[in-house]
Amino acid sequence: MIERLVHWSRVKSPWVLHLNAGGGCNGCDIEILAALMPRFDLERFGVQLKGTPRHADVMICTGAITLQNRDRVLRVYEQVPEPKFGVAAGACARAGCVYRGSYHTLVGIDQLLPVNAYVPGCPFRPAALIDAVVKLLNSVK
């Protein structure tokens, strides 16, 4: 019973943590915020942006991971309680975008963390992020 309640609330109201992995321009971060604003209003799906990883179910990662930030990203990911979902948002997080081949970035988030959903685009449109979140929730159901 409790388990079903927890599962239901998880699907109905996923809390997200937005993590900037370092090596991106902040175009994608701005579009994530724009998705939460009145025009696109991601909150109508129950999605809430949280400041701390310990409250979050979904971690949305933007930007390529820089070497200096690598261990911090891992530590933040470890603090997200199970079950957790990773979303790689933007071309940087997927495959490095223009910074591919740089001496200080990793090619894509999935080299470091498990990723459940990818959002393409440099930057993606807020609508694409909403699509990703809805698909992720459907797969969890």
Added chain:
Amino acid sequence: MEYKVSLGPQHPALHEAISLRMTLDGEVIRDADLKLGYSHRGIEKLAEERSYIQNIYLTERICGICSHSHTTCFTQGVEQLMELVPARRGLYIRTLIAELERVHSHLLWLGVAGQESGFESFFMYTWRDREVVLDILEWISGNRVHYAMNTFGGVRRDVDELQKKKILDSLGLLKKRTDYYLNLAASEPTFVGRLAGVGKLSRQQAIDLCAVGPTLRASGVPMDVRKDDPYAVYDEIPFEVSTADSCDVLGRAVVRVKELIQSYHIIEYILNNLPAGPFKVKAPRKVKPNEVYSRYEAPRGENVHYIRSNGSEKPERLKVRAPTLANYPATIAMLKNGFIADIPLIFAAIDPCICCAERLVQLDDVRGGGRVLRFSELRAMANERAKKIDYTKKDIAWPF
């Protein structure tokens, strides 16, 4: 008793990775230091491996908010190197996009200031209005964030009559909203009470610490590259440099709102006086050996690109000095003797774009002529540094 506190690199008050180290005495910050490098991407080295035209694509991705300012700065520098006179209509459209970008950036900042001061609905309002500007940019360029408008010799897309009319219509709405914000910033007691007197930076300090942009202008120094060293078509456009004398965060908010109004006038002027003719001219592929220093007034302040060419189709060196970097020393001065609760507000007041400002500097003996760092050396240095990072906490079992 004094104790040390560090903030970041992952912290909800900072939207990007940066670390603040502070020495506190009770609630009061006695000393502050910034630790950078979390967002270093090696843009300058990457630029040396790409041709000029590919570099427009790269410089656009230095920053996601003022993307047009970096490409314009780079493009006008390279145009000087090529001794190319860009098409006049192209320059007008370039300036149009630049001002639209300023509008969206300042609206974004106002929202962030509202949020940091606990005024959530203001945050929502400004971001809703910001969508109007993004729509305009999308009509013109097809993109919301990276417009990809610049090219050597002009711009890549034209503005037609229908778009002109639509933009002028939307501008009316924005003007009305901005008047409301100006009213709010001047008279809403909670907002004024939260911002006034926070993050003081005197006129002399601002000049000594080389602050730029609205941070400098809010300390009463009327400095603006658009007026002092006009580029593109700013010498033909009438506008005023906005300043404030209160030297605090409220002043910075007022400067930005005033700049919004100036930007609307500039946009109107441009649309009504758009010259006829081609919007771009053909550019050569190769660039003669030379060097150039290009300045641009980005929404956050003066942006500088230094480009050196060596006769091939790739630049030999690109140096980027983003406005946020110039504002860091002033931020430290503003934080000193402030309160902990004001950190996000003071920090947000310079409108930091952290990833813009992450450059690598090697301190060498300058008299020895300096040294060229190879890619492999840089990679070795980066790996070496990453190894030194403290792993001690990595295997801690979290209580969950």
